[in-house]
């Protein structure tokens with residue numbers, strides 16, 4: 279504590295504390311140059327581990343008093359629009375300059391309603407920014423070999439820069455075998471073991487980072503949250519979100535606690551966290567009592583809840599009990615309209631980056 283008080287102003291600035299205090303909740307739109315493919319931006323700075331006995335300052339001065347919090351709703355929809363506008367412009371420049379556009383191939387197996395909706399949204403987003411999309415639709419009872427053949431043919435197709443096999447696959451399929459068959463250079467989902475391994479190992483650069491993970495970090499950075507030294511609880515450890523998000527947060531020098539279905543008293547851990555990222559896929563799992571006052575919540579859950587009175591017979595809800603969370607948090611992503619649209623924008627970004635690499639276009 280004493281050490282913190284005598285810390286020089288220049289050192290504080292270096293640690294990023296000064297800006298955090300002044301502007302903890304800047305949601306100002308960032309210039310297009312802020313959103314970039316720069317790896318130190320999304321992967322975090324490669325810093326050596328030098329231990330110091332200093333704790334980061336509280337997230338917000340509102341943290342400690344009894345004043346009513348007015349939480350910021352982190353608007354994923356408009357952040358995604360900003361990102362897509364930049365991508366659209368880059369795709370246009372690529373088309374004008376080298377007469378090529380990025381291409382995304384999607385493999386959809388079976389007729390799960392949620393998977394069909396996700397795939398429809400992804401292909402529509404591609405069209406809107408000028409990315410070509412291809413779709414291989416296979417029946418639920420197809421053979422594993424049929425999927426592997428589709429993946430192989432996309433691996434060989436030079437107009438395809440990204441391949442995505444929509445998950446989950448039917449139970450009789452070997453998911454790992456199929457994901458590993460995707461060329462690592464076209465693995466825009468970032469699920470290939472080489473990409474996951476390189477994300478896990480500091481100093482290495484994966485070719486792709488999973489889209490929902492990138493979306494969570496993008497939302498936090500754009501909301502002015504300094505992750506270095508923060509306690510972050512990640513709920514869920516799936517390969518799609520929980521695991522890669524824990525890995526990427528560590529690269530941003532956060533102190534990460536991973537909570538999962540076997541964790542005893544998970545609320546004791548989340549209640550200590552400055553930032554809670556929930557990707558459990560369980561509606562209303564995170565209650566008010568799970569959250570620290572002034573914390574920031576990123577809700578990755580998109581859980582369909584049956585509702586005959588709604589247009590499609592169901593509505594979407596997050597993992598976090600939104601109304602309760604609003605009473606204690608300083609910022610939160612809504613569902614829908616939070617992480618989802620930014621995740622799709624990150625898929626477009628990964629596909630564009632892949633095409634740029636393939637064509638040597640910068």
Ligand code: GUN
Nearest residue numbers: 442443444445446467518
């Ligand atoms: N199913 C749910 N989310 C995802 C995702 O990000 N990628 C793929 N391939 N399948 C998913």
